[in-house]
Amino acid sequence: MTQIRIEATDLPGRTFGPGDDHPVHSGVHVGVQRRGRPGELLDLHPGDAPAAVWTLECTLKGRDITGPYVEGRPGGRFVYLSWGTLDERGAFAMFRRAKLMFDGIGADVLDAAVRSGLLVARLRLTDSRGGPLCAAVRPPLITWSARAD
Template identity: 35%
Template sequence: MTGQAVMLRLIIRDPVPGVAYSLQDKDNRTVGPVTAGDGPIAFDVPVRVAPGPRFLGDFVRSEAGGRRFVYIAIGVSAGQHASPWTRRAKIDIHTLPEDLLNQALAGKVLEALLPGRDKDGGPACATVRPIAPWRAVD
């Protein structure tokens, strides 16, 4: 297996209550679906970091030009077939700063606080940027 394991924690600050959210793996399968309540929800995402850095793992997706990201599936995409929402949130990881990666490689968890709602009041989707910079936590 290539790369050293690190953990990313994606926290959705204000998800839409009653809507399902889940991680989506490389094969577009939903993993760990959670139906949002009134508070934040979080997903821990294991990834591997190889020299470069290169990000690898079951949840790491890629695009041309070196972009690496993780998908959070929402509503129908997360297996909630009666949902009015069919969305995915794309969270970039290829831009993580080297100092944070070094902390993760030393055992810290890298955490991102994400918005849960779009301008239309529905679940945030497309490329979702953290509300504050990524941070390393115990």
């Protein structure tokens, strides 16, 4: 068994917008979406937290990564970070997602992760316009490494 640790910094804040294509979002939070279950999120972090860390169990077989939080088909796997608002009752309403794409992980890093048991992703969660990072995220926006924990 291997783990993926996502280490995120520079979160965009608890309020986002308005913009040309979206209203104001207040109570912004981010979490990891479980595969096939958009409403099931791991470890919600407020948008103004100094950092956010998630640890996911996964299986590495050759160059393929699978697990309960890993989406996509072989060769196109990724993890969703879901951005949404959390209301006073604790209900989460997603408004965008970031896809942490695995296709940018080097073979040497994957081999080292198999040996060490830990694959680490580091990224900033604020995009170039000051909002929550979204869309497909690949290097140089994310760095992947392997290390022993």
